[in-house]
Amino acid sequence: MPQVARNALSFALFAIGIAVVWEVVKLLGGEPTDAWQPPFQWKIATDLNMPHIWDIGGAFVEPAQRNGPVLGAVLVDAAVFTFREAFGGFVIGALLGLGLAIVFVHSPFLERALVPYVVASQTVPIIAIAPVVVIWLQAGWLSVAVISAYLTFFPVTIAGIRGLRSPDPRALELMRSYAASRRDVLVKVRLPAAAPYLFTALKVAATASVVGAIIGELPSGIRDGLGGAILNFNQYYISGPAKLWAAIIVAALVGIAFFVLVRGAEIVLLRGRLGRTQA
Amino acid sequence: MSDAVVTIRGATKVFDVGADQTRALDGIDLDVGKGAFVSLIGPSGCGKSTLLRLIGDLTQPTAGQVQVNGKSAYQARIDRDYGIVFQSPVLFDWRTVEENVELPLEVGGVDKRKRAQRAQAMLALVELTGFEKRYPWQLSGGMQQRVAIARALSFEPAILLMDEPFGALDEMTRERLNLELLGIWRQTGTTIVFVTHSIPEAVFLSTKVVVMSARPGRIVDVIDVDLPQPRSDLTREDPRYFSFITRVRESLRGRVEGSSLRAAGS
Numbered sequence: 001m002p003q004v005a006r007n008a009l010s011f012a013l014f015a016i017g018i019a020v021v022w023e024v025v026k027l028l029g030g031e032p033t034d035a036w037q038p039p040f041q042w043k044i045a046t047d048l049n050m051p052h053i054w055d056i057g058g059a060f061v062e063p064a065q066r067n068g069p070v071l072g073a074v075l076v077d078a079a080v081f082t083f084r085e086a087f088g089g090f091v092i093g094a095l096l097g098l099g100l101a102i103v104f105v106h107s108p109f110l111e112r113a114l115v116p117y118v119v120a121s122q123t124v125p126i127i128a129i130a131p132v133v134v135i136w137l138q139a140g141w142l143s144v145a146v147i148s149a150y151l152t153f154f155p156v157t158i159a160g161i162r163g164l165r166s167p168d169p170r171a172l173e174l175m176r177s178y179a180a181s182r183r184d185v186l187v188k189v190r191l192p193a194a195a196p197y198l199f200t201a202l203k204v205a206a207t208a209s210v211v212g213a214i215i216g217e218l219p220s221g222i223r224d225g226l227g228g229a230i231l232n233f234n235q236y237y238i239s240g241p242a243k244l245w246a247a248i249i250v251a252a253l254v255g256i257a258f259f260v261l262v263r264g265a266e267i268v269l270l271r272g273r274l275g276r277t278q279a
Numbered sequence: 280m281s282d283a284v285v286t287i288r289g290a291t292k293v294f295d296v297g298a299d300q301t302r303a304l305d306g307i308d309l310d311v312g313k314g315a316f317v318s319l320i321g322p323s324g325c326g327k328s329t330l331l332r333l334i335g336d337l338t339q340p341t342a343g344q345v346q347v348n349g350k351s352a353y354q355a356r357i358d359r360d361y362g363i364v365f366q367s368p369v370l371f372d373w374r375t376v377e378e379n380v381e382l383p384l385e386v387g388g389v390d391k392r393k394r395a396q397r398a399q400a401m402l403a404l405v406e407l408t409g410f411e412k413r414y415p416w417q418l419s420g421g422m423q424q425r426v427a428i429a430r431a432l433s434f435e436p437a438i439l440l441m442d443e444p445f446g447a448l449d450e451m452t453r454e455r456l457n458l459e460l461l462g463i464w465r466q467t468g469t470t471i472v473f474v475t476h477s478i479p480e481a482v483f484l485s486t487k488v489v490v491m492s493a494r495p496g497r498i499v500d501v502i503d504v505d506l507p508q509p510r511s512d513l514t515r516e517d518p519r520y521f522s523f524i525t526r527v528r529e530s531l532r533g534r535v536e537g538s539s540l541r542a543a544g545s
Contacts, residue, residue: 170369173337177363178386178434179356188382192373272414273372 019053026050051242056249059242071243075229075250082225083254085141086206086213089148090258093205097153098198101160102186111161122154126212130219139220148212152205159201163194196273199266206258214251226251284438284470285311285334290343292329292496302495303329307343309489309498311438311472316464318473318481318488320527326496327474328442334472335361335440348437355437359387362431362469366443368423370415370430376402377411380430387434401429404463421452428463438470445480457483461510478531482506482523483514490530500530 001009029042030050044050051059060072068074100118104111130147137143167189175185217227226247233244292304303326311317319327332338333345336352347355355361362383370379380398389397402408405425415423424444431439445453457480464471475481481488482504490500504523506514514520 168367168369170365170367171371174363174365174369175386176337177335177356177359177361178383179359180386184386188385189371192371195373270373272375 022050023053026052048238048241051245055242056245059240059246064243071246075226075247078224078226078229078247079250079254082210082213082217082227082251083258085144085216085225086148086209086254086258088141088145089150089212089216090152090202090205090209092145093149093152093209094156094202096149097156097201097205098160100153100157101164101194104157104161105164105190106182118154118157121150126150126215127219130216133216134220139222143220144213144216144222144225147216148209151208151212155201155204155208156198159197160194163197164190166197167193195270199262199270202262203259203266206262207255210251210255210258226254282313283310284313284315284348285309285472286344286346287330287334288344290330290333290340290345292326292333292338293341304333304340305495305497307496307498309501311470311487314468314470316461316471316473316484316486318475318485319491320475320478320481320488321491321496321531322493323476324496325491325493327491329496330491331440331442331472331474334438335363337363359383359434360437362434362436362439364424364427364431364439364441364444366446368415368420368427370423370426372415374415375411376407376413376415376418376426379415379426380433383430383434389434397433398429401433402426404432404466405429405459419452421448421456424448424456425459428460432463432467432469435467436469438472441471441473443474443476446475446477453477453480458511460484465509478524478527479515482520482527483510488523488527490527499533500527502526502530 025042026038026045027036028038029040029045030038031045031047032038047055060075061070063069064071064074100114104115126147129150133146133150134143137146164186171189171193172185175189180188213225214227214230217223217225218231222228223232229247230244230251233240233247237244287307287309290304290307290309291302294301294303307330309330319330321327329338333340334347334352336345336356339352345352348358348360350358350360370376371382374382377395377398380401381394384394384397398411399408402411405428407422407425407429410418410422415426418426428444445456448456460471461484463469473481473484485504488502488504489498490502491497492499502523506517506519506523
């Protein structure tokens with residue numbers, strides 16, 4: 001069986017496993033029905049906290065609002081919208097992150113001066129930054145992408161510095177003996193050597209960009225994405241908990257899809273090296 | 280072998296290690312003639328690798344002069360006069376064998392067709408025809424080192440600098456590669472400076488063996504090895520081969536005994 005199919009299969013099996021455990025918990029400590037009296041009464045296992053799997057599944061095909069389209073369609077539209085923001089944030093963040101890493105590797109002064117700020121930037125909660133960005137760029141696709149980029153550039157910078165410094169010093173001496181320009185050293189040695197490090201960071205960045213996009217939608221007042229959907233279903237949780245769970249599942253799927261996309265690019269671009277390094 | 284490719288006068292190299300200063304090289308004078316095969320041999324810490332790096336402008340002397348082809352070592356490096364082979368092959372994982380050999384040509388701006396031709400010729404020289412599309416990690420250690428040699432020779436450098444290139448290989452591979460290297464040396468006429476700590480290897484390969492001592496690094500003896508060319512497996516049975524080995528060993532011992540045990544053991 002090819003690797004991809006095997007991965008998909010184990011993922012599916014695990015998802016089924018989670019669903020089974022979920023329902024077993026409800027069976028043991030959930031709410032009583034006509035046919036079954038659970039031996040325990042667990043607060044976490046109530047229908048409000050843990051809706052039945054079939055209720056969550058059912059929520060996808062029921063209208064999200066009266067006379068509106070089904071929730072599944074709404075969430076797919078929202079997912080596409082959020083994915084686009086996340087992708088924009090990912091691209092901006094990856095380019096910024098890599099650019100910073102390249103600058104830092106070439107300038108010890110700038111590295112010493114700026115890296116503390118880069119680190120500090122990540123301790124400022126995104127919730128605090130988001131309104132500033134929204135006011136600056138106006139609420140819209142771009143401002144959400146920038147907020148998302150704020151989360152994604154960091155792992156790329158840190159891994160990039162490490163990766164760009166990873167070549168064997170003798171490899172750099174060889175390049176020196178070829179009288180290679182800095183650009184040649186960067187393009188032919190440092191960047192290829194950094195690629196496995198960068199892909200590891202890009203996989204982190206891919207999922208972070210989805211989180212960034214979802215959170216970025218909240219202060220922007222954007223209702224078309226998953227952030228808007230989650231906020232909305234949060235407010236109506238008491239009356240329809242399954243809808244929020246459905247939105248959470250879709251958000252998770254977007255993250256996984258993005259991750260798989262990056263992994264695919266990694267396999268294609270690093271294929272010569274994968275025999276040795278199963279990155 | 281009259282006109283010198285490398286001329287070193289009074290080269291001294293001092294390393295600052297914290298508050299201490301280490302005289303890695305002290306007042307080195309050395310001439311390497313065109314087409315010569317010169318080995319640098321000595322105990323660890325005698326500065327033989329540092330001397331090689333000085334010639335290749337990978338480090339600069341604290342005092343003294345290094346001239347290569349009548350130019351400064353710096354200018355020679357900019358003119359791409361050096362091919363360098365280290366103890367480990369330092370091949371690039373993401374490049375095929377062929378692409379590794381082409382790398383210096385790529386950097387030198389040689390066009391694609393010419394690059395491919397040169398790579399072909401060099402891989403034929405090191406007997407790796409047919410392995411062009413392999414990746415380095417698919418090759419044995421000896422083959423990887425041959426790729427490194429092909430790469431170092433790809434742009435026809437005036438001088439080949441080799442820093443214990445066969446030090447990490449097993450004895451049999453090492454002897455075979457010694458023979459191959461001599462074949463390459465004869466075919467290309469390249470001047471070779473070769474660092475080793477194997478006495479038989481130095482004698483077998485070289486036209487001249489430079490014996491060095493440690494702390495401070497000095498040249499204690501220069502031995503012209505006039506064993507007949509071309510050398511072959513038979514050379515290793517020549518009584519004169521053994522007398523040269525004895526000669527080098529005595530040269531080394533004479534200087535090593537006064538030094539610390541650690542130096543003698545290495």
